[in-house]
Amino acid sequence: MSNKEIIIDKNLIAACGLYCGVCKFYLQNKYPSCKDNIKAEKGCKIKTCVKNNNFITFADCDKSKNIESLKKMSKF
DSSP: OOOOOOOOOGGOTTTTBBBBGHHHHHTTSSSOGGGGTTTTTHHHHHHHHHOOOOOOOOOSGGGGHHHHHHHHOOOO
């Protein structure tokens, strides 16, 4: 299995704002990027919020400005 090359691509920015393009699992073809990961929609409140509100990332959401909201929505 060959690794992907690290490239700069705005489509690889995850809903939470992390960059999938440097994730070792993405580069090793073990996981798709966040935007292509359909399974993540069930377990990721941030991705669901971004998708439902047509945001680019969670930074566009007013809840991202409130630390208590972030704690409830994030597994980080």
